[in-house]
Each structure stands twice: as C-alpha cells, then as structure tokens.
Amino acid sequence: MNARKTNAEAYLRMYRQMVRIRVFEDNANQLYLSAKMPGLTHMYSGQEAVAVGICEVLTRDDKITSTHRGHGHCVAKGAEFKEMFCELLGRAEGYCGGKGGSMHIADQSNGNLGANAIVGGSMGIATGAALSAKRLGRKDVTVCFFGDGATAQGLLYEVMNMAALWKLPVIYACENNGYSEYTKTAEIAAGSLPARAEAFGIEAFKVDGQDVLAVNKLAERLVARCRKGEGPFFIQLDTYRYHGHHVGDINREYYRSKDEEALWKTERDPIVNFGRWLAAEGLATPEELASIDAEVGAEAGAAVAYALAAPFPDASQVGRHVFTDMIVA
Amino acid sequence: MREITLSKAVNEAIAEEMRRDPSVFLIGEDVAEAGTPFKVLSGLVEEFGTDRIIDTPISEPGFMGLAVGAAMTGSRPIVDLMFGDFLFLVMDQLCNQAAKAHYMSGGKLKVPLVLRTNLGATRRSAAQHSQSLHALVAHIPGLKVALPSSAYEAKGLLKTAIRDDNPVVIFEDKLMYQEKAPVPEEEYLIPFGKAEVLRPGRDITIVATSSMVQVAQKAAVLLERDGIAAEIIDPRTIVPLDMETILASVRRTGRAMVVDEGHQSFGVTAEIASRIAERAFYHLDAPVQRIGAMDVPVPFSPVLEDMTVPTPESVAERGRLTVRGELFHAA
Numbered sequence: 252m253n254a255r256k257t258n259a260e261a262y263l264r265m266y267r268q269m270v271r272i273r274v275f276e277d278n279a280n281q282l283y284l285s286a287k288m289p290g291l292t293h294m295y296s297g298q299e300a301v302a303v304g305i306c307e308v309l310t311r312d313d314k315i316t317s318t319h320r321g322h323g324h325c326v327a328k329g330a331e332f333k334e335m336f337c338e339l340l341g342r343a344e345g346y347c348g349g350k351g352g353s354m355h356i357a358d359q360s361n362g363n364l365g366a367n368a369i370v371g372g373s374m375g376i377a378t379g380a381a382l383s384a385k386r387l388g389r390k391d392v393t394v395c396f397f398g399d400g401a402t403a404q405g406l407l408y409e410v411m412n413m414a415a416l417w418k419l420p421v422i423y424a425c426e427n428n429g430y431s432e433y434t435k436t437a438e439i440a441a442g443s444l445p446a447r448a449e450a451f452g453i454e455a456f457k458v459d460g461q462d463v464l465a466v467n468k469l470a471e472r473l474v475a476r477c478r479k480g481e482g483p484f485f486i487q488l489d490t491y492r493y494h495g496h497h498v499g500d501i502n503r504e505y506y507r508s509k510d511e512e513a514l515w516k517t518e519r520d521p522i523v524n525f526g527r528w529l530a531a532e533g534l535a536t537p538e539e540l541a542s543i544d545a546e547v548g549a550e551a552g553a554a555v556a557y558a559l560a561a562p563f564p565d566a567s568q569v570g571r572h573v574f575t576d577m578i579v580a
Numbered sequence: 581m582r583e584i585t586l587s588k589a590v591n592e593a594i595a596e597e598m599r600r601d602p603s604v605f606l607i608g609e610d611v612a613e614a615g616t617p618f619k620v621l622s623g624l625v626e627e628f629g630t631d632r633i634i635d636t637p638i639s640e641p642g643f644m645g646l647a648v649g650a651a652m653t654g655s656r657p658i659v660d661l662m663f664g665d666f667l668f669l670v671m672d673q674l675c676n677q678a679a680k681a682h683y684m685s686g687g688k689l690k691v692p693l694v695l696r697t698n699l700g701a702t703r704r705s706a707a708q709h710s711q712s713l714h715a716l717v718a719h720i721p722g723l724k725v726a727l728p729s730s731a732y733e734a735k736g737l738l739k740t741a742i743r744d745d746n747p748v749v750i751f752e753d754k755l756m757y758q759e760k761a762p763v764p765e766e767e768y769l770i771p772f773g774k775a776e777v778l779r780p781g782r783d784i785t786i787v788a789t790s791s792m793v794q795v796a797q798k799a800a801v802l803l804e805r806d807g808i809a810a811e812i813i814d815p816r817t818i819v820p821l822d823m824e825t826i827l828a829s830v831r832r833t834g835r836a837m838v839v840d841e842g843h844q845s846f847g848v849t850a851e852i853a854s855r856i857a858e859r860a861f862y863h864l865d866a867p868v869q870r871i872g873a874m875d876v877p878v879p880f881s882p883v884l885e886d887m888t889v890p891t892p893e894s895v896a897e898r899g900r901l902t903v904r905g906e907l908f909h910a911a
C-alpha cells in the first residue's frame with residue numbers, strides 16, 4: 252500500500268509536469284501569434300512524456316543538455332515559469348537575463364546545461380559533462396536530448412565512440428518525432444538508429460515515447476546502471492510533435508497530412524492517455540486531474556502577465572558576460 | 581638564468597598547473613605515451629596518468645565538444661589541437677558553443693578551457709599544416725587569444741590561460757619548439773592584455789606577434805646599420821589587446837609597422853593598423869605599414885613557400901622606406 256502511495260505521488264507529479272509543459276507551450280504559441288514574443292520558437296507539445304518520464308528519475312545534480320525544441324526539457328528538469336517566460340520575452344529577469352531567448356535557455360541551478368540552436372550541437376557538451384563527473388568522482392549522470400534529425404550529425408558518432416571507450420555515465424536520448432525539420436525521418440536516416448549506437452558496443456533501446464510510464468521505467472533502470480558505471484546507453488523514443496518545425500510553420504501539408512496529425516492527437520496523446528489510466532486505476536479522479544489542469548493554467552497565466560510587465564535588460568548589460576572578467580564597450 | 585626550450589617551457593607550465601589544481605586535465609590526439617608529434621608533452625603521462633593526460637581518437641570536433649561540457653561542470657580542460665590548421669574542424673564547438681555559452685546564459689555557465697595549438701609556415705608542410713589562423717578566432721567575441729613569442733612567454737602565458745575562467749586559444753610557433761630562452765626556475769605568470777616593449781627606439785614602432793617577433797628583432801638590427809632605431813612591441817595577447825602601449829609608442833616615433841604571420845587580408849595587421857590610424861593619426865609622419873603572409877595557400881616547394889612569409893630583409897626594407905619617406909616612390 253505504501254509503495255502504491257509513493258508511486259501515486261510520482262504519477263501525479265509526472266501528470267502535472269506534462270500538463271505544465273503543454274500549457275507553457277500553448278501560452279508561448281499565443282505570445283508568438285499575438286506578436287508579443289520577439290523571434291521564433293519551437294514547440295515541444297506532443298513530446299511531453301519523453302522529457303518528463305526521463306527527468307522524473309534525475310536528481311538536481313544530474314545534468315541534461317537540450318535542443319532548439321527545449322522548453323519541455325527545461326520545465327521537466329525543474330525550471331520555473333516566471334523566469335522562462337521572462338527569457339522568452341527578452342526580459343532582465345529571464346534565466347539568461349534575456350540574452351539567450353527560447354533557443355538558449357540554460358538553468359544551471361537545476362543541472363540544465365542549456366538548449367542549443369545548432370542541431371546536434373550539445374552532444375559533445377553532454378559527453379564532456381559525463382567525463383567531468385567520472386573524472387571528479389561524482390555520481391551524477393548526464394542525459395543528452397536530441398532529435399532524429401540530429402542523428403545525421405557526425406559529432407554524435409565521434410562522442411558515442413569516446414563515451415563507449417571510456418564507459419561514461421551519459422544517456423543519449425533520441426526523440427524521434429518523425430520529422431527532421433520539414434522532411435520525413437525515413438528520407439534522412441538509413442538503417443536503424445539504435446543499431447548505430449550498438450555498432451559502438453552501446454546498449455540501445457526503443458520505447459514508446461507517448462507512454463510516460465514506459466519511458467520512466469526504462470529511464471529508472473538505465474540511470475541506475477549509469478550511476479554504477481555501466482553506461483553509456485542509447486534510447487530511441489518514438490514520439491510526435493503537434494506543431495510545425497517552428498511556430499511559423501503553419502501550412503505544412505506538403506510534408507505532413509492533417510489526418511496524420513489528428514490521429515496522433517486523438518489516439519496517442521501522452522497526457523490524455525495517462526490521465527485516463529490514472530482514473531481507471533483509481534489513482535486520481537477526473538475532477539482531481541481537472542483541478543491540476545486549472546492550477547497549472549492559473550500559474551502560467553500569472554507568469555505570462557508578470558513577464559509581459561517585467562523590465563527589459565538595462566543597456567549596460569550588452570557588453571557584460573562576453574567574458575567573465577572584462578566588459579566590452 | 582637557466583635556458584630551456586619552448587617545448588620544455590610548455591611542458592613545465594602544464595605540469596605545474598596540473599599539480600596545483602586537480603580539476604585540470606589535458607585531452608587530445610597522441611598526447612599520452614607519444615607526447616604529441618612535437619614531443620612537447622613527453623613525461624606528463626608518467627606523472628599524471630592516462631586519467632588526466634587523455635588520448636583521444638582522431639575526432640577533433642568530438643573532443644573539443646567534450647572539453648566544453650567538462651569545462652561547464654567543474655573541470656578545467658586543456659585541449660591539444662595537433663595543428664592550428666585543424667581549427668576549421670572544431671569551429672562549431674569552439675565558436676558557437678565555448679565562446680558564447682557564458683553570454684547566452686547571462687553569465688550562468690562558464691567555460692574555463694584552454695585550446696593549445698600552433699602556427700607558422702616554412703616547415704615544408706604545405707597548405708594544410710602551415711597556417712597561422714589566430715585572426716580567425718580573435719574575430720569571435722568570447723575567446724581570448726594568446727601569442728607567445730619565446731619559451732619565457734609560452735610558459736607564463738599558458739599558466740595564465742589555464743587559470744582564466746574564459747575559453748583561451750593559445751598559439752605556439754611550431755618552428756620555435758626547440759629554441760631555448762632564459763626561463764626562471766621560480767614560478768611566474770604573464771598577465772593578459774599587457775604588451776611588452778622588447779627594444780626601445782625613436783624612429784619607428786614595429787608591432788610584431790608570435791613568430792614575427794624574432795623577424796622584427798633581426799630587422800631592427802639591419803635598420804640600426806642604416807642609423808634607424810626601431811622600437812619593437814610584442815602585444816602577447818591580441819584579445820585582450822593592449823593598444824595603450826602601442827599608441828604611446830607610435831605617438832613618440834610617429835611611424836608604425838605591424839608584422840604578423842597570418843594572411844595579410846582581413847587579419848591582425850589590418851586590425852592593429854586601423855586602430856593606430858583611428859587613434860594616433862595626427863601623430864603619424866608616414867602611412868601605417870603592415871606586413872602579413874601573402875594571401876595564398878602555403879605552397880610546398882621551399883622556393884615558393886619562403887616567398888609567402890615576412891622576412892627580416894622584407895621588414896627592414898619596408899621600415900627603411902617608411903622612415904625615409906620614400907613609400908610613395910616605392911608604390
């Protein structure tokens with residue numbers, strides 16, 4: 252009974268975190284559509300079970316590296332809405348003081364080494380963080396999030412080779428959402444993705460990225476093994492992105508049909524399906540889940556309002572942080 | 581004072597800093613038992629083990645990336661890039677990741693890493709093992725760039741680089757590895773951004789970097805025979821760049837020449853010359869001169885290769901024309 256209760260808390264936390272990501276993205280999308288957000292952004296909606304299922308088993312000291320589609324990883328690793336929306340809007344109180352924006356949010360306090368706007372750009376950073384941990388005798392594990400599109404970058408194979416040679420505590424989490432920007436993955440990836448990792452002697456796994464419990468169960472096992480020095484590992488998580496490549500990618504029928512999108516949204520939604528399961532198992536009533544949804548909606552609304560009213564960075568900030576010890580005039 | 585080679589000076593700097601700080605490690609190709617093709621690192625793996633002197637596969641972007649991540653998480657890596665020409669292989673990790681992480685994160689992330697590499701032609705190594713690419717990285721905000729010109733400079737600047745909290749690229753002149761210079765036994769550091777006046781002179785200021793410092797010194801001896809006193813300044817680091825020392829000298833001599841082994845166009849000579857023109861124009865008695873490497877890929881044939889780099893004779897000749905006011909006749 253006790254184990255069931257502990258699990259129930261974890262399940263509800265995962266449900267809430269997935270809802271937080273979805274609601275964050277819905278708000279970010281609205282900020283873009285209403286021209287209140289500068290630049291552009293890439294929505295994580297649809298892929299929530301991946302970030303949440305994995306980050307649920309990580310400690311604050313564990314590290315992640317993220318991608319241009321990084322809001323989900325950031326929320327799942329413990330970030331706050333207020334600082335995130337401030338960053339998206341280029342405000343002084345953002346996680347990066349407004350200097351990074353959507354594609355570069357880093358949250359060092361929670362072990363998030365940063366989103367990265369170069370596809371595949373953070374694979375070396377993740378592997379280096381694992382090398383650091385191993386060399387300095389720390390127990391932390393690093394999860395490197397990247398998409399199927401990034402598997403076409405040569406860097407991945409260079410760093411997986413070194414991670415395997417040196418048994419580094421890193422997990423390569425490949426979120427296969429089926430599309431490499433505006434191109435079907437099948438058109439850019441020959442053979443099997445896990446087989447590429449297996450060629451280096453890395454144990455590789457495939458999991459349904461829409462099933463948060465399946466993701467979480469696998470991650471729990473692999474993170475524990477990583478801590479014991481049995482890494483690295485590779486996971487292919489099959490998932491789906493609900494939006495286009497970025498928020499402005501609206502008319503996308505030339506590469507993806509509306510029927511296909513509707514099918515994933517109605518039948519494979521990770522939040523809806525997990526909510527149904529929680530109710531069916533008697534772990535939460537539909538009313539309790541609805542109240543979580545409402546709380547998260549209110550939290551996001553307040554954070555957006557705060558960020559919209561928050562001050563922009565002072566002009567004196569433009570030349571700061573180029574270097575740690577010099578200001579650029 | 582004892583004299584040691586530049587190679588030994590680099591080796592000592594790394595060993596001293598690794599003894600001082602356990603978070604320092606070195607990573608690169610053939611750095612452990614092989615001690616690099618130039619044998620600069622010989623003996624380090626015996627003292628520090630393969631855990632801290634880490635041999636990698638031939639994967640420059642990969643180990644450069646690892647160093648960035650390690651630097652963000654409590655380590656202070658020294659990356660050994662076998663030839664400066666391989667900078668083109670690591671550009672994304674160096675310029676898009678290492679150089680920008682501190683800024684993009686609003687100061688939250690720090691990347692204290694050193695990229696050790698080299699420059700210099702006339703080793704008959706042709707176009708992909710002879711380039712001097714320091715201007716390329718100096719162009720990117722967020723990277724510091726050091727250019728040691730002797731064994732003494734190499735040791736002091738590298739020790740400072742290892743203790744710096746920013747990414748630093750340090751270029752050693754690979755033709756100088758076996759050259760000896762006086763280096764004290766006791767510890768010293770050379771601060772970044774402080775140029776050194778190597779030779780005082782009243783007639784012309786020669787700003788020379790790295791491999792070109794010796795060329796400038798030989799040129800100064802030639803000029804002296806003609807009664808021309810050249811002042812030589814070694815900036816030591818081009819990011820940060822000590823313009824105050826250079827400008828003070830130019831305001832006194834009224835003439836300036838910049839000598840650097842990078843390609844002449846869009847490079848270090850252009851940058852320093854234009855800063856002199858912007859800030860000391862009314863003190864100038866002659867146009868600022870610059871001599872870089874020719875804008876050609878470095879050729880293999882020794883006869884051709886020797887034509888591409890500044891020499892004591894070519895620097896002295898330009899200095900003579902500048903001081904005598906004969907530049908326009910030459911043009």
